[in-house]
Amino acid sequence: MRVLVVEDSEATRAFVRAVLESLPGDEDMEVVEASGGFEALRLLPRGPYDLVISDINMPDINGLELLNFIRKSPLHQKTQVLLMSTQAAAKDRDRGMALGANAYLTKPFSPEGLRDALRSLTLGTA
Amino acid sequence: MADPTDKVREEFFSEAQELVENLSRGLLALDELQSSGTDDPAAVNETFRAVHTLKGLAGIFGAKSMGTISHRLEDVLDCLRLGRLPLTRDLLDVLFQAVEVYWQILAHEKDRSQKEPPGIETILQRLQAFGSSDAPVALTDEFEFEISLLSVLTEYEEHRLRSCVEQGLNLFRVRVAFELATIDKDLEEIKNKAKPLGEVITYLPTGESSSLDSLELDLLLASNFAIADLAGTLGGPNVAISAVPRRHVAAKPSPRDEPFEASMVHETSHPGVASLPVQAHEASMAPAAVMRSVSQSVRVDIRKLDALMNAVGELSIVKGVLGRIGERIRSEGNRQLGAELQRLQRTFDRRLSELQSGILEVRMVPLSQVFDRLTRVVRQIGRDVGKEIQLVITGGDTEIDKLIVEELSDPLMHIVRNAIDHGIESADKRRGLGKPEAGTIALNAFQKGNHVVLEVEDDGGGVNEQSLIDRAVTLSQISLDEARGLTRQEVLNLVFLPGLSTRDRAGDYSGRGVGMDVVKTNISKLGGVIDLQSERHIGTKITVTLPVTLAIVSALLIRIAGRTFAMPLTSVSEALSFEDSMAQPIDGRETMTLRGATLPLCRLDRFFQFDVTKPSRRRFVVVANMGVRRLGLVVDDLLGQQDIVIKALGRSLKSVTGFSGATELGDQRVALVLDVSAIIEEVLAGSESREAREVREVRHA
Numbered sequence: 001m002r003v004l005v006v007e008d009s010e011a012t013r014a015f016v017r018a019v020l021e022s023l024p025g026d027e028d029m030e031v032v033e034a035s036g037g038f039e040a041l042r043l044l045p046r047g048p049y050d051l052v053i054s055d056i057n058m059p060d061i062n063g064l065e066l067l068n069f070i071r072k073s074p075l076h077q078k079t080q081v082l083l084m085s086t087q088a089a090a091k092d093r094d095r096g097m098a099l100g101a102n103a104y105l106t107k108p109f110s111p112e113g114l115r116d117a118l119r120s121l122t123l124g125t126a
Numbered sequence: 127m128a129d130p131t132d133k134v135r136e137e138f139f140s141e142a143q144e145l146v147e148n149l150s151r152g153l154l155a156l157d158e159l160q161s162s163g164t165d166d167p168a169a170v171n172e173t174f175r176a177v178h179t180l181k182g183l184a185g186i187f188g189a190k191s192m193g194t195i196s197h198r199l200e201d202v203l204d205c206l207r208l209g210r211l212p213l214t215r216d217l218l219d220v221l222f223q224a225v226e227v228y229w230q231i232l233a234h235e236k237d238r239s240q241k242e243p244p245g246i247e248t249i250l251q252r253l254q255a256f257g258s259s260d261a262p263v264a265l266t267d268e269f270e271f272e273i274s275l276l277s278v279l280t281e282y283e284e285h286r287l288r289s290c291v292e293q294g295l296n297l298f299r300v301r302v303a304f305e306l307a308t309i310d311k312d313l314e315e316i317k318n319k320a321k322p323l324g325e326v327i328t329y330l331p332t333g334e335s336s337s338l339d340s341l342e343l344d345l346l347l348a349s350n351f352a353i354a355d356l357a358g359t360l361g362g363p364n365v366a367i368s369a370v371p372r373r374h375v376a377a378k379p380s381p382r383d384e385p386f387e388a389s390m391v392h393e394t395s396h397p398g399v400a401s402l403p404v405q406a407h408e409a410s411m412a413p414a415a416v417m418r419s420v421s422q423s424v425r426v427d428i429r430k431l432d433a434l435m436n437a438v439g440e441l442s443i444v445k446g447v448l449g450r451i452g453e454r455i456r457s458e459g460n461r462q463l464g465a466e467l468q469r470l471q472r473t474f475d476r477r478l479s480e481l482q483s484g485i486l487e488v489r490m491v492p493l494s495q496v497f498d499r500l501t502r503v504v505r506q507i508g509r510d511v512g513k514e515i516q517l518v519i520t521g522g523d524t525e526i527d528k529l530i531v532e533e534l535s536d537p538l539m540h541i542v543r544n545a546i547d548h549g550i551e552s553a554d555k556r557r558g559l560g561k562p563e564a565g566t567i568a569l570n571a572f573q574k575g576n577h578v579v580l581e582v583e584d585d586g587g588g589v590n591e592q593s594l595i596d597r598a599v600t601l602s603q604i605s606l607d608e609a610r611g612l613t614r615q616e617v618l619n620l621v622f623l624p625g626l627s628t629r630d631r632a633g634d635y636s637g638r639g640v641g642m643d644v645v646k647t648n649i650s651k652l653g654g655v656i657d658l659q660s661e662r663h664i665g666t667k668i669t670v671t672l673p674v675t676l677a678i679v680s681a682l683l684i685r686i687a688g689r690t691f692a693m694p695l696t697s698v699s700e701a702l703s704f705e706d707s708m709a710q711p712i713d714g715r716e717t718m719t720l721r722g723a724t725l726p727l728c729r730l731d732r733f734f735q736f737d738v739t740k741p742s743r744r745r746f747v748v749v750a751n752m753g754v755r756r757l758g759l760v761v762d763d764l765l766g767q768q769d770i771v772i773k774a775l776g777r778s779l780k781s782v783t784g785f786s787g788a789t790e791l792g793d794q795r796v797a798l799v800l801d802v803s804a805i806i807e808e809v810l811a812g813s814e815s816r817e818a819r820e821v822r823e824v825r826h827a
Contacts, residue, residue: 008179009141009179009182009183010137010141010425011137011138011141011142011183011186011187012179012182012183012186014137015186037329037331038309038310038313038329041331041341042306042309042341056280057175057178057280057282059175060313060328060329061328061329061330061331061343062278062279062280062283062328064277064278064279064280065278065328065329065330065331066331067278068277068278068331068333069331069333072333073333086178086181086182086200089280089281091281092280092281095277095278095279095280098277099277099278107181107182107185108181108182108183108184108185108186108193109185109186110186
């Protein structure tokens, strides 16, 4: 499975990566990190990715715009998108779901919380 | 499964620290904006983002109190950025206080054995008081947006959009096609160009890029400039600008619109994009300042760089060996092979020094890292002691070794606290003296050869020399006789003796049991020297001179009893030739006269108890100094100067006084590095004051 993690906090990225790489039963997990929307846009054409995990609140290009881009991209028709943001950003979450996000995760989250969210996605069927 | 958080906990600290520093910088910017009555939404948003990320980190890494504070702080900053809360002095005070609490929490998180810092409850309550919940302003439907545009904006971006529309700004779409290879630089360039024109609300990927190597973005720009002006500044071959049409065109026309030819302005009636092709304007295409994007820099543990530096040290030994093998081959008659080896060795040499300077460069960080922290402290202390302080910083971009920067903040903090607490007079007194009411502290940094010079200069009352002398005598640091013989500079240098403080009652800030002697010790640990100049009623200037890096030091190689030693040049002031006849015993101590002053001597061969079978006739004395203390070290020979990498001593030698480390000289020889300050300490211990020595002798008797 190829996953793109878009998040401007390096530590959070490392955390997500660590959880992803510790998932059982996926030997060829490939995690690609982007430190923001632009880097993600640059990496997306090298896809497709099975899953994009993205923060919403990022400078410049936000997670919603990124999601919108992914939904319009023919290359990423089967890509699942998991958005992350804080509790305060309820409105942003609603917009994300309306734009076609597959799951939403409230920050901060535990390794278990992230694993649960991943399980809720129908990964591997893509 | 192992908890993934363990692996990345180090990452957490370094990022959290960076974020708190960003927050602090952001707040300082806000402070300035608040004072000048201006507004910068981007600056507010920066601080919000720092706290927002901190909160996320705190949650993930289980830093509870950091999470709680971040949560409240985020609420307050959210209100601030969404315009529901005004930026006031009081609010800023609480925000600055929060930064202090963050530092305490981070220290606590790092070392959980310490108890939870106090002040968390207080800050939470104070933050709570600012919680506000005015309803946001209603969205004005003035422009013909596509629905899809609004749906991808975050709440904050929508708020900014609204606020810009309310200010009567016009909206433009700036469509830019970026080459992926140069997008970072190009984007930075266009951002810088757009900044003076207005506010970029968001960047929308159009998803319509024609090739895999390019990316098309719409910048949503709010501006009160006319489209022709925008075209003039932002224009380029890959840029198209269109205005987002207003529903009521008559409403609030931009004042700058009229003078321009109507034909230049394409106000499209379609919400989509109609391009206005723009010629490249050479003048406006001047390269904008290139800022390094986050993704291009890496964080490295300084210990890894130390390891690399060590490896370079090892390689230079290999280099020496190669050289000798080359010579042997040549002397054995194989000239061609010898010459080839020599060529190879020269290349190796060049690359090695490139590698060495490359690593050194990576270790360098700008001094602004410390200066930013100082700015915060100055602001805080100034407010607390009720003195208005103007801090003028120059040379914040001067670079110095990361390790030095870390060790520098405490001493500098102390010097600055001293300046505010003892140096700068009260406003009343200053007025009486005809000085401006606000005191000024200048913080200057610049590079001077292999050293970085830091000056802390205040325009306060200066050092009271007489009270310094009185105090030094009272504390038996010097005798009355000695006091009479002191030059002015020597009097000022008394400040650096332990226990000297010109005030009986220690101030709240500087009197925390740390004196200038500790500052001096800390600076000399970094291989630096500290100097003080002061004029009564005019001010005090403290100059700290530091080596640029600790990784490599310039050393004087000396010979004692047939052995080679290295002495860091930072502690050497001069060297002269010496003959036994020059030594005169005074008070049972060997001394010599140097330009009319008495210089105590230490024969290093005796100090280290070497067997001296054949003492050399002509010898040298190296004058070592540590502030006011000077000592002449008698050595057999001077071998020259060399840059050395100091390595730590093994356990067996660590307890031996007089050595700070060892170094390899590049020819497979190892030399011990003299710990000059320890030698001076040991030799001169107790000798500053006759009284003190007498006391000791009485005790021995």
